[in-house]
Amino acid sequence: MEKTLLKIQELESTSQQSYQFICSVRDHIGYLLGGSQSEIFLMHLTMAHVRQERQDSIIPPIPTVIKAEIEKEANYTLAKNLCQEILGLSHVSWHENELDYLHAHLVVLLS
Numbered sequence: 001m002e003k004t005l006l007k008i009q010e011l012e013s014t015s016q017q018s019y020q021f022i023c024s025v026r027d028h029i030g031y032l033l034g035g036s037q038s039e040i041f042l043m044h045l046t047m048a049h050v051r052q053e054r055q056d057s058i059i060p061p062i063p064t065v066i067k068a069e070i071e072k073e074a075n076y077t078l079a080k081n082l083c084q085e086i087l088g089l090s091h092v093s094w095h096e097n098e099l100d101y102l103h104a105h106l107v108v109l110l111s
Helices: 002-010 018-026 036-054 063-071 075-087 096-110
Strands: none
Touching: 018 036, 018 075, 036 096, 063 075, 063 096, 075 096
């Protein structure tokens, strides 16, 4: 996990606020984090946070069929609630498309 945080910190696009946010997320949900899925989640969360800070690009929505499958998962509600907790650690506003992808990542982490 520390190597992942170092990679995140070294990214040219990562602001100090994004890095602090990711560290806060790691501290907040450390019980979930372990293995490659967690590292992927933190990297994607960092990229999403940078996009929200810059407000310069909106990612396309998750295809409707995939979103419907994610929403059927038993841990989807927990993933949404956890996502809200995580976003409460951030100082930026989040686009709905980003939230859908974060929900999907959290469903995987909770599985």
